[in-house]
Amino acid sequence: MSLDFEALYSKNAQNLKKSVIRELLKLTNKPEIISFAGGLPAPCTFPVEDIKEIVGKVLDQEYMKALQYGATEGDVGLKEELVKFLKERNIPWITPDHLLITTASQQALDMVGKVFIDPGDSVIVGLPSYIGALGAFNAYRANLIGIPLLLDGMDVAYFKKTLKELNLKKKIPKFVYVIPDFQNPAGITFSLKTRKELLSLAHEYGFIIIEDAPYRELRYNGKAVPSLLELDKGEGMVLTLFTFSKIFIPGFRLGWIAGHPDLISKFVIAKQSMDLCTPPFTQCIAREYLKKGEINNRIRDNIALYKVKKDLMLECLDKEMPKNAGVTWTKPEGGLFLFTYLPESISADEMFHDAIKENVAYVIGSAFYCNGKGHNTFRLNFSYPSHQEIREGIKRLGNCVKKKLTGTKRSASACQGD
Numbered sequence: 128m129s130l131d132f133e134a135l136y137s138k139n140a141q142n143l144k145k146s147v148i149r150e151l152l153k154l155t156n157k158p159e160i161i162s163f164a165g166g167l168p169a170p171c172t173f174p175v176e177d178i179k180e181i182v183g184k185v186l187d188q189e190y191m192k193a194l195q196y197g198a199t200e201g202d203v204g205l206k207e208e209l210v211k212f213l214k215e216r217n218i219p220w221i222t223p224d225h226l227l228i229t230t231a232s233q234q235a236l237d238m239v240g241k242v243f244i245d246p247g248d249s250v251i252v253g254l255p256s257y258i259g260a261l262g263a264f265n266a267y268r269a270n271l272i273g274i275p276l277l278l279d280g281m282d283v284a285y286f287k288k289t290l291k292e293l294n295l296k297k298k299i300p301k302f303v304y305v306i307p308d309f310q311n312p313a314g315i316t317f318s319l320k321t322r323k324e325l326l327s328l329a330h331e332y333g334f335i336i337i338e339d340a341p342y343r344e345l346r347y348n349g350k351a352v353p354s355l356l357e358l359d360k361g362e363g364m365v366l367t368l369f370t371f372s373k374i375f376i377p378g379f380r381l382g383w384i385a386g387h388p389d390l391i392s393k394f395v396i397a398k399q400s401m402d403l404c405t406p407p408f409t410q411c412i413a414r415e416y417l418k419k420g421e422i423n424n425r426i427r428d429n430i431a432l433y434k435v436k437k438d439l440m441l442e443c444l445d446k447e448m449p450k451n452a453g454v455t456w457t458k459p460e461g462g463l464f465l466f467t468y469l470p471e472s473i474s475a476d477e478m479f480h481d482a483i484k485e486n487v488a489y490v491i492g493s494a495f496y497c498n499g500k501g502h503n504t505f506r507l508n509f510s511y512p513s514h515q516e517i518r519e520g521i522k523r524l525g526n527c528v529k530k531k532l533t534g535t536k537r538s539a540s541a542c543q544g545d
């Protein structure tokens with residue numbers, strides 16, 4: 128007898144959907160394809176020599192600790208280093224009790240779902256928003272409510288209207304999920320005004336703000352805007368997710384959450400049943416790297432590298448995309464991505480297959496919209512491809528868009544009979 132596995136799955140598991148992106152990314156694995164699809168840091172940013180030296184030191188001096196199980200809260204020494212790191216970033220009230228080391232931010236997002244979401248709970252996200260967060264919250268059967276993003280962040284007027292409606296239905300969200308700096312996928316940064324308004328709404332309605340900040344350190348232009356954590360001044364309305372993935376090494380799977388100690392205690396309990404602890408070995412290496420004072424140099428070098436790539440991609444888009452045809456893109460001041468909008472009549476989902484034929488790949492924007500919209504959008508990553516790949520890939524993409532535009536014009540005139 129073969130088992131009917133489907134019948135055994137929990138309601139949460141039945142709700143799990145295959146990631147559209149993962150399926151499409153399988154098509155982008157061929158070596159001849161220039162991929163702007165992933166969100167990978169450039170491998171040349173990995174500090175291999177420093178790591179070799181630190182690994183030797185850690186194994187020589189503290190292998191019994193580094194290779195053993197560790198505390199769920201995280202390595203005490205690493206937390207102390209992170210307190211210094213955050214104090215340098217205008218969070219003076221931070222103490223080790225405000226921190227929990229996580230197996231990178233993706234685990235933190237899952238924990239947010241585990242700790243806060245009951246089936247059917249309203250959760251506010253941006254339109255568009257990071258697909259990994261949408262997936263994590265969906266797994267706990269959240270009712271995702273999308274708020275459009277404007278160029279200076281969340282559309283606050285729309286958000287206020289939504290909150291009023293939800294309040295009438297007694298469905299106020301327990302948290303709002305935002306990526307205020309160089310958002311994934313749109314590359315947008317929230318203005319100070321938007322951040323302050325968001326905080327004041329959090330106080331008015333009693334919800335928490337989950338500030339996901341993987342790209343915050345990677346600013347290439349303009350002036351830094353205070354983080355929501357900084358603006359919160361320790362009042363406990365904001366829980367911020369940090370990660371080493373984009374500023375150090377994604378393969379370490381290392382991040383940290385900062386927030387009110389009571390919340391942190393709850394997250395510690397949630398984490399215990401997930402993985403007992405974040406690997407002590409990588410925590411020890413990260414701690415030593417921070418102690419050496421290398422992280423700020425690493426961030427500075429990453430900024431120098433990615434700024435040039437971002438500017439090059441913008442320059443190529445200007446050159447290769449059709450003019451006056453309703454094709455626009457965001458001009459991020461940092462991060463790893465920019466977002467492209469085609470005229471409504473063109474589906475970037477369909478064009479993806481044309482792009483693959485031209486040996487160039489992007490991520491379809493619709494995957495980031497919890498409301499099923501965004502079919503005319505796509506995300507481009509500029510941190511991983513080489514300069515030559517950016518030049519050639521954007522040229523190929525420009526050709527795809529031009530062909531699609533000519534195609535839609537032809538079919539429109541055929542409908543009109545001329």
Ligand SMILES: Cc1ncc(COP(=O)(O)O)c(C=O)c1O
Pocket residue numbers: 166230231232233234257259306311339341369370371372377381382
């Ligand atoms: C907005 C955002 N949050 C979280 C993550 C997860 O990052 P990690 O688990 O590597 O820390 C990513 C990864 O790209 C991201 O873009």
